[in-house]
Amino acid sequence: xxxxxxxxxxxxxxxxxxxxxxxxxxxxxxxxxxxxxxxxxxxxxxxxxxxxxxxxxxxxxxxxxxxxxxxxxxxxxxxxxxxxxxxxxxxxxxxxxxxxxxxxxxxxxxxxxxxxxxxxxxxxxxxxxxxxxxxxxxxxxxxxxxxxxxxxxxxxxxxxxxxxxxxxxxxxxxxxxxxxxxxxxxxxxxxxxxxxxxxxxxxxxxxxxxxxxxxxxxxxxxxxxxxxxxxxxxxxxxxxxxxxxxxxxxxxxxxxxxxxxxxxxxxxxxxxxxxxxxxxxxxxxxxxxxxxxxxxxxxxxxxxxxxxxxxxxxxxxxxxxxxxxxxxxxxxxxxxxxxxxxxxxxxxxxxxxxxxxxxxxxxxxxxxxxx
Numbered sequence: 001x002x003x004x005x006x007x008x009x010x011x012x013x014x015x016x017x018x019x020x021x022x023x024x025x026x027x028x029x030x031x032x033x034x035x036x037x038x039x040x041x042x043x044x045x046x047x048x049x050x051x052x053x054x055x056x057x058x059x060x061x062x063x064x065x066x067x068x069x070x071x072x073x074x075x076x077x078x079x080x081x082x083x084x085x086x087x088x089x090x091x092x093x094x095x096x097x098x099x100x101x102x103x104x105x106x107x108x109x110x111x112x113x114x115x116x117x118x119x120x121x122x123x124x125x126x127x128x129x130x131x132x133x134x135x136x137x138x139x140x141x142x143x144x145x146x147x148x149x150x151x152x153x154x155x156x157x158x159x160x161x162x163x164x165x166x167x168x169x170x171x172x173x174x175x176x177x178x179x180x181x182x183x184x185x186x187x188x189x190x191x192x193x194x195x196x197x198x199x200x201x202x203x204x205x206x207x208x209x210x211x212x213x214x215x216x217x218x219x220x221x222x223x224x225x226x227x228x229x230x231x232x233x234x235x236x237x238x239x240x241x242x243x244x245x246x247x248x249x250x251x252x253x254x255x256x257x258x259x260x261x262x263x264x265x266x267x268x269x270x271x272x273x274x275x276x277x278x279x280x281x282x283x284x285x286x287x288x289x290x291x292x293x294x295x296x297x298x299x300x301x302x303x304x305x306x307x308x309x310x311x312x313x314x315x316x317x318x319x320x321x322x323x324x325x326x327x328x329x330x331x332x333x334x335x336x337x338x339x340x341x342x343x344x345x346x347x348x349x350x351x352x353x354x355x356x357x358x359x360x361x362x363x364x365x366x367x368x369x370x371x
Contacts, residue, residue: 006058006260062092102147153182313352
């Protein structure tokens with residue numbers, strides 16, 4: 001089973017998080033205590049199963065100090081058994097990963113880092129309003145490696161305005177030269193209430209064309225695969241099978257417990273999520289906002305949506321049997337069309353997207369949703 005902790009701390013005040021670290025230390029303590037209370041309140045959700053992964057994510061969990069880590073881990077161990085080989089991941093910003101901090105988190109059991117690099121170029125970091133400098137990123141990775149944390153993932157952004165193919169190659173060259181085991185590469189997206197969203201509405205920011213974004217995606221995939229990284233999910237690449245065990249559990253629809261404001265949980269047939277407001281989360285006890293039972297059609301659609309993005313693809317037996325239970329026809333013609341167009345191939349009993357089909361995963365899955 002898997003445990004996800006959403007830690008909503010930020011170094012700066014922002015639209016999404018009212019936990020400004022430098023001025024709200026006492027509120028940070030309140031949040032950590034609330035998280036520990038929820039761990040206790042939700043102790044039966046995973047039915048006593050051993051934890052295979054623990055993931056500290058969300059805002060900026062690398063702002064947790066030694067005492068806060070100790071309190072959270074002590075609480076987890078009070079209610080759950082942790083596997084000896086559990087993957088324990090911390091999302092971190094490069095500027096937080098000093099030598100002392102890396103040694104501290106390694107001593108507390110963190111054995112995997114997911115570092116928000118975004119780019120190794122100053123002009124891109126300024127555009128994306130990042131706090132760190134390019135030199136911080138290299139130093140952070142090296143500090144973690146020296147502290148004994150070998151399993152490192154970094155996030156990169158592609159599709160940045162005014163970037164050339166050579167700019168993207170520069171980022172990819174730097175990323176693959178640092179010995180990291182995992183790279184997550186995401187296209188630059190513009191959300192309505194972000195800085196880019198406001199600028200786009202005013203006409204001062206223009207997203208790159210879809211065709212250029214597609215070319216950048218293929219450039220990323222081809223480059224990192226040439227360096228020995230396997231594209232095991234649309235946006236994720238691993239060396240020597242260092243997959244993110246935690247994220248893979250989502251894609252393979254394994255049960256997980258989410259702790260913290262706005263965190264989601266899934267037990268195979270239902271999904272529940274916590275209140276998003278930080279203040280309400282602290283005072284609400286269990287903090288559960290809503291729960292939904294997933295119908296067979298819901299489960300089927302989610303299966304298509306996440307599995308088509310992975311190297312494992314979809315099991316045709318599952319598709320056939322599920323649609324039969326729903327009284328619906330098997331999409332034989334659609335699947336054959338995908339194969340004919342070079343979007344997919346059938347390997348054994350699995351259908352897997354290949355080539356440009358990987359770019360179209362979301363659209364293709366929606367074409368055969370049950371509605």
